[in-house]
Amino acid sequence: MRLFECGTLVPGCEWHTRADNDAEIVRRAVEHMRETHGETIIRENMVDNIKARIVDEQAA
Numbered sequence: 634m635r636l637f638e639c640g641t642l643v644p645g646c647e648w649h650t651r652a653d654n655d656a657e658i659v660r661r662a663v664e665h666m667r668e669t670h671g672e673t674i675i676r677e678n679m680v681d682n683i684k685a686r687i688v689d690e691q692a693a
Protein backbone atom coordinates (compact mmCIF):
# COMPACT_ATOMS: atom_id res chain seq x y z
CA MET A 634 0.00 0.00 0.00
CA ARG A 635 1.16 3.51 -0.81
CA LEU A 636 0.61 6.43 1.54
CA PHE A 637 0.65 10.19 1.08
CA GLU A 638 0.36 12.56 4.03
CA CYS A 639 -0.52 16.13 3.12
CA GLY A 640 1.33 17.39 6.20
CA THR A 641 4.62 16.58 4.46
CA LEU A 642 3.73 19.21 1.87
CA VAL A 643 1.40 21.55 3.77
CA PRO A 644 2.60 21.75 7.39
CA GLY A 645 -0.21 21.18 9.88
CA CYS A 646 -2.62 19.47 7.49
CA GLU A 647 -3.85 16.16 8.88
CA TRP A 648 -5.22 14.81 5.61
CA HIS A 649 -3.76 11.64 4.18
CA THR A 650 -4.69 9.02 1.64
CA ARG A 651 -3.78 5.45 0.82
CA ALA A 652 -4.03 3.59 -2.46
CA ASP A 653 -2.34 0.71 -4.18
CA ASN A 654 -0.93 2.86 -6.98
CA ASP A 655 0.70 6.27 -7.20
CA ALA A 656 -1.60 7.54 -9.94
CA GLU A 657 -4.63 7.18 -7.67
CA ILE A 658 -2.79 8.91 -4.81
CA VAL A 659 -1.86 11.83 -7.07
CA ARG A 660 -5.44 12.10 -8.34
CA ARG A 661 -6.85 12.26 -4.81
CA ALA A 662 -4.13 14.58 -3.55
CA VAL A 663 -4.70 17.05 -6.39
CA GLU A 664 -8.43 16.98 -5.63
CA HIS A 665 -7.65 17.65 -1.95
CA MET A 666 -5.31 20.53 -2.84
CA ARG A 667 -8.09 22.13 -4.86
CA GLU A 668 -10.83 21.64 -2.30
CA THR A 669 -8.95 22.26 0.93
CA HIS A 670 -6.02 24.47 0.05
CA GLY A 671 -7.63 26.50 -2.71
CA GLU A 672 -5.11 25.54 -5.35
CA THR A 673 -7.01 26.28 -8.54
CA ILE A 674 -3.97 25.87 -10.75
CA ILE A 675 -2.17 22.60 -10.17
CA ARG A 676 1.37 23.17 -11.28
CA GLU A 677 3.55 20.49 -12.74
CA ASN A 678 5.97 20.78 -9.82
CA MET A 679 3.15 20.20 -7.35
CA VAL A 680 2.50 16.80 -8.90
CA ASP A 681 6.23 16.12 -8.62
CA ASN A 682 6.17 17.25 -4.98
CA ILE A 683 3.28 14.89 -4.26
CA LYS A 684 4.98 11.98 -6.02
CA ALA A 685 8.23 12.63 -4.13
CA ARG A 686 6.35 12.29 -0.83
CA ILE A 687 4.44 9.09 -1.50
CA VAL A 688 5.85 6.37 0.73
CA ASP A 689 5.45 2.64 1.02
CA GLU A 690 3.33 1.73 3.99
CA GLN A 691 4.46 -1.49 5.59
CA ALA A 692 1.76 -4.06 6.13
CA ALA A 693 1.20 -4.65 9.82
Ligand SMILES: [Zn+2]
Nearest residue numbers: 639643646648
Ligand atom coordinates in the same frame (compact mmCIF):
# COMPACT_ATOMS: atom_id res chain seq x y z
ZN1 LIG B 1 -3.93 19.19 3.01
